[in-house]
Amino acid sequence: MHAESREFITPGKARVHELAREFGVDSRTVLTHLREMGEFVKSASSTVEAVTARQLRERLAQRSSASGRRMTVSPSERAPEPFWPTHLPPPRRRPIDSYLRNWIDPEDKRRWISAGLGPHDGDLAAECTRTGITPEMLPTVVRGQSVLSRIRGGASLGSIAAVLREAGLQ
Incomplete structure (x- = not known):
């Protein structure tokens, strides 16, 4: 689920893993930035307010503009590819008789x-x-x-x- 569709479902809240996907980084990187900003977040499924997400976007935009390029991420920090292809619906489970x-x-x-x-x-x-x-x-x-x-x-x-x-x- 992308951050845009998430904001449509629950306005004002964003999950850490969705922000990580938006920035193209690992959730741990976003968790580190949020903790440096003084936010209390426990895991990638934690939610943050819209104001905090906007501040995080501005902070990461400043870092990328200071370096003159998009934020570079080492391969170990990149968000992993989803297990199931995103263009296909997940498999349906049949109930057991x-x-x-x-x-x-x-x-x-x-x-x-x-x-x-x-x-x-x-x-x-x-x-x-x-x-x-x-x-x-x-x-x-x-x-x-x-x-x-x-x-x-x-x-x-x-x-x-x-x-x-x-x-x-x-």
């Missing part, structure tokens, strides 16, 4: 979904498996209520497993 995250194979996932759990209830399916509740038990009615409706109603899986044990179904 909650069933796969819990090591539930596709066949078991199909069984859980056909029994009434949703496609994003992999964590719940894994907890049910750990407490001994199988997909075939979900439609079972015990004491006037199905296992699935007890789960959806917020009952703990441990209490549901206890009710199933009392009824001799587990």
